[in-house]
Amino acid sequence: MSQTKIYEGKAKILYTTEDPEILLTVYKDDATAFNAQKRGQIEGKGVINCQITAALFTWLGSNNIPTHYLDCPQPNQMRVKAVKIVPVEVVVRNIAAGSLCRQTGLPEGKVLPSPLVEYYYKSDELGDPLLTRDRIFLLDLVDPQRLTEIENMARKINQNLQSFFERCHITLVDFKLEFGIDAEENLLLADEISPDTCRLWDRDNTDPQSRVMDKDRFRKDLGQVESAYQQVQQRVLAQLKQQL
Amino acid sequence: MSQTKIYEGKAKILYTTEDPEILLTVYKDDATAFNAQKRGQIEGKGVINCQITAALFTWLGSNNIPTHYLDCPQPNQMRVKAVKIVPVEVVVRNIAAGSLCRQTGLPEGKVLPSPLVEYYYKSDELGDPLLTRDRIFLLDLVDPQRLTEIENMARKINQNLQSFFERCHITLVDFKLEFGIDAEENLLLADEISPDTCRLWDRDNTDPQSRVMDKDRFRKDLGQVESAYQQVQQRVLAQLKQQL
Numbered sequence: 001m002s003q004t005k006i007y008e009g010k011a012k013i014l015y016t017t018e019d020p021e022i023l024l025t026v027y028k029d030d031a032t033a034f035n036a037q038k039r040g041q042i043e044g045k046g047v048i049n050c051q052i053t054a055a056l057f058t059w060l061g062s063n064n065i066p067t068h069y070l071d072c073p074q075p076n077q078m079r080v081k082a083v084k085i086v087p088v089e090v091v092v093r094n095i096a097a098g099s100l101c102r103q104t105g106l107p108e109g110k111v112l113p114s115p116l117v118e119y120y121y122k123s124d125e126l127g128d129p130l131l132t133r134d135r136i137f138l139l140d141l142v143d144p145q146r147l148t149e150i151e152n153m154a155r156k157i158n159q160n161l162q163s164f165f166e167r168c169h170i171t172l173v174d175f176k177l178e179f180g181i182d183a184e185e186n187l188l189l190a191d192e193i194s195p196d197t198c199r200l201w202d203r204d205n206t207d208p209q210s211r212v213m214d215k216d217r218f219r220k221d222l223g224q225v226e227s228a229y230q231q232v233q234q235r236v237l238a239q240l241k242q243q244l
Numbered sequence: 245m246s247q248t249k250i251y252e253g254k255a256k257i258l259y260t261t262e263d264p265e266i267l268l269t270v271y272k273d274d275a276t277a278f279n280a281q282k283r284g285q286i287e288g289k290g291v292i293n294c295q296i297t298a299a300l301f302t303w304l305g306s307n308n309i310p311t312h313y314l315d316c317p318q319p320n321q322m323r324v325k326a327v328k329i330v331p332v333e334v335v336v337r338n339i340a341a342g343s344l345c346r347q348t349g350l351p352e353g354k355v356l357p358s359p360l361v362e363y364y365y366k367s368d369e370l371g372d373p374l375l376t377r378d379r380i381f382l383l384d385l386v387d388p389q390r391l392t393e394i395e396n397m398a399r400k401i402n403q404n405l406q407s408f409f410e411r412c413h414i415t416l417v418d419f420k421l422e423f424g425i426d427a428e429e430n431l432l433l434a435d436e437i438s439p440d441t442c443r444l445w446d447r448d449n450t451d452p453q454s455r456v457m458d459k460d461r462f463r464k465d466l467g468q469v470e471s472a473y474q475q476v477q478q479r480v481l482a483q484l485k486q487q488l
Contacts, residue, residue, distance in 0.1 A: 126348070129348070139348055
């Protein structure tokens with residue numbers, strides 16, 4: 001068989017294809033939080049996140065940001081360029097929320113004076129700890145030149161996504177990115193961009209609970225998780241149509 | 245009364261004196277670990293840590309590193325210059341141990357290719373979390389120029405202490421520093437340097453447990469805490485006599 005499962009993560013399964021340079025990602029409905037201590041399902045999430053990611057990667061690609069995205073053979077399946085994933089999760093923050101607040105005491109919702117780009121060690125075992133630049137180099141995870149390239153690309157992605165989501169009437173609070181390196185040593189945006197990996201607040205709603213349109217609805221048991229994800233999908237797909 | 249208690253910490257009490265530019269630090273025998281979740285007493289620790297700190301601050305002072313140390317009116321009491329404490333704990337690491345190992349997976353005892361200078365938020369409430377440079381500036385804890393000055397001074401202190409402890413047949417694994425700013429805006433080394441704030445391994449002993457000469461004996465219930473602290477005091481005071 002041409003499709004061999006090579007990795008199953010919390011939200012996606014990765015398969016080989018007949019082409020060694022192409023992998024198939026299958027998005028699952030499974031949801032986990034707090035390093036998989038909380039588990040559940042969000043109905044339709046696999047399709048929704050696959051479609052949102054495809055739309056945002058298409059939008060970013062049209063703005064000269066290289067991604068690993070190729071196409072979607074099925075609504076919850078994505079063909080991607082095979083890359084070596086950089087073992088550092090890149091988090092871009094525009095507004096204080098989540099672990100930044102827990103670790104610094106900053107109040108949730110505080111608009112940051114400028115976007116904060118942070119790095120976390122991609123290690124479930126260690127609980128994805130915060131990394132300083134010196135720790136990244138000490139652990140030999142990324143070299144300084146590549147890290148500068150990653151930071152610059154992350155800031156450019158943030159600018160593009162902020163303006164895209166603004167037109168969707170959504171505030172991009174923060175988001176997590178993963179990067180990959182292809183056979184030619186090019187840096188590509190990889191993984192996904194979805195309500196699982198972003199904090200998204202409805203701009204037309206100021207209530208701190210009901211404005212939440214992302215996985216915090218699941219993490220904090222706020223209810224209406226599916227409909228929030230659907231709302232994001234509808235607005236993103238409608239906006240992409242207008243833009244392209 | 246001229247002495248008013250202005251602060252009681254886990255290991256020391258701070259009093260005013262008749263001179264507003266001078267404070268009195270009284271070192272306690274109380275020992276805490278894991279953000280005060282573990283509590284106990286180490287007999288004689290107040291005197292030992294006060295004497296070790298006085299010796300090391302004297303040694304560093306003679307090497308042109310400014311400290312807040314003035315003198316010891318009693319064996320467990322230290323008069324210090326009043327400073328505004330910088331709310332960032334500076335940790336210098338020569339060998340991987342403690343939270344660095346827990347957070348990165350590096351094996352304890354791994355010699356680092358070059359000394360690592362790290363910053364932690366001085367906040368018991370938040371559990372003294374690791375800080376990136378960007379978080380330090382975001383929280384407005386230290387400005388970039390002062391942070392460079394702190395890093396340079398921390399590296400110079402490390403060089404001096406490493407060679408001093410080497411002559412004591414002790415390996416300086418890592419240590420925590422605090423800095424203060426005096427009325428003239430000068431940066432001074434403050435707080436203490438003792439087996440409470442350093443990891444110190446006996447160079448004449450390779451056993452990973454019995455070589456430990458610092459608060460890890462208390463943290464990890466290794467026993468013989470008092471005698472280890474006494475050994476450090478004896479070696480440090482003997483070495484200071486030879487050097488000065």
